[in-house]
Amino acid sequence: MDIFKLFFNHDQRLDKLAKRNANKTAEEKESSLEDFMAPDPTYSKFYITGTRLENERFGINTLAKYKDVIDQLDNVFSNQTIYSVEGTFESLPNALAATEIGHALIISDKDRDYNFSALQVHEESNVGHKKEELAEILKTGAFVLYKEQAHHGYDLHLFSMENIYPSLFEKLKTLVEDEFRFFSINSKRMGSERHFYFETWTLDNPPHGAEEVFPETVL
Numbered sequence: 001m002d003i004f005k006l007f008f009n010h011d012q013r014l015d016k017l018a019k020r021n022a023n024k025t026a027e028e029k030e031s032s033l034e035d036f037m038a039p040d041p042t043y044s045k046f047y048i049t050g051t052r053l054e055n056e057r058f059g060i061n062t063l064a065k066y067k068d069v070i071d072q073l074d075n076v077f078s079n080q081t082i083y084s085v086e087g088t089f090e091s092l093p094n095a096l097a098a099t100e101i102g103h104a105l106i107i108s109d110k111d112r113d114y115n116f117s118a119l120q121v122h123e124e125s126n127v128g129h130k131k132e133e134l135a136e137i138l139k140t141g142a143f144v145l146y147k148e149q150a151h152h153g154y155d156l157h158l159f160s161m162e163n164i165y166p167s168l169f170e171k172l173k174t175l176v177e178d179e180f181r182f183f184s185i186n187s188k189r190m191g192s193e194r195h196f197y198f199e200t201w202t203l204d205n206p207p208h209g210a211e212e213v214f215p216e217t218v219l
Helices: 026-037 066-076 092-098 127-138 165-173
Strands: 002-013 042-052 081-084 087-089 104-108 143-150 153-160 180-186 210-213
Touching: 002 165, 042 066, 042 165, 066 092, 066 165, 081 092, 087 092, 092 104, 127 143, 127 153, 165 180, 165 210
Parallel strands: 002 180
Antiparallel strands: 002 042, 042 153, 081 087, 081 104, 104 143, 143 153, 180 210
């Protein structure tokens, strides 16, 4: 059985640490005040993972319906181009196949020059260390998708200024059946690794914050 999990976390602050006022010009100080008075820009992030339950294989690509999951994610980003250090792609399946773990994909309808080396995640780092680099990309309206290491394959970590949860929900809900169970999970309520892997010990009574999605479920 496939256990598919979509973790979401909305309204995350995108602001960067401001420079101190020392040695700033009057114009820079005035600009800093304007920035302070403006609403804080926010972003959403989504962690997309799965478990092949019968042998406890962890990673989105371990699922029997892996190809269907990626095809539905591809549908969310239709009419957009996918950029990576490996080149430009028109489909998410092709982009993921060519991308190494730790590398980022940028999904956008605008052709730009991207600094992929600044976004790359190394073994001693994680996506959380790339805040400023992510902010610059997200402010252009693009999406950033990381291919992240899982126990037996990889997972996906998606960042967006736009809250695209409704689109993800509707596309992925179409896959639900007896052998594919879909859980929508509020990351803020899942505070431990034990909670993250709840399907291994309390599948039919998931912890607070994890809601199972059925064909009839509506937002």
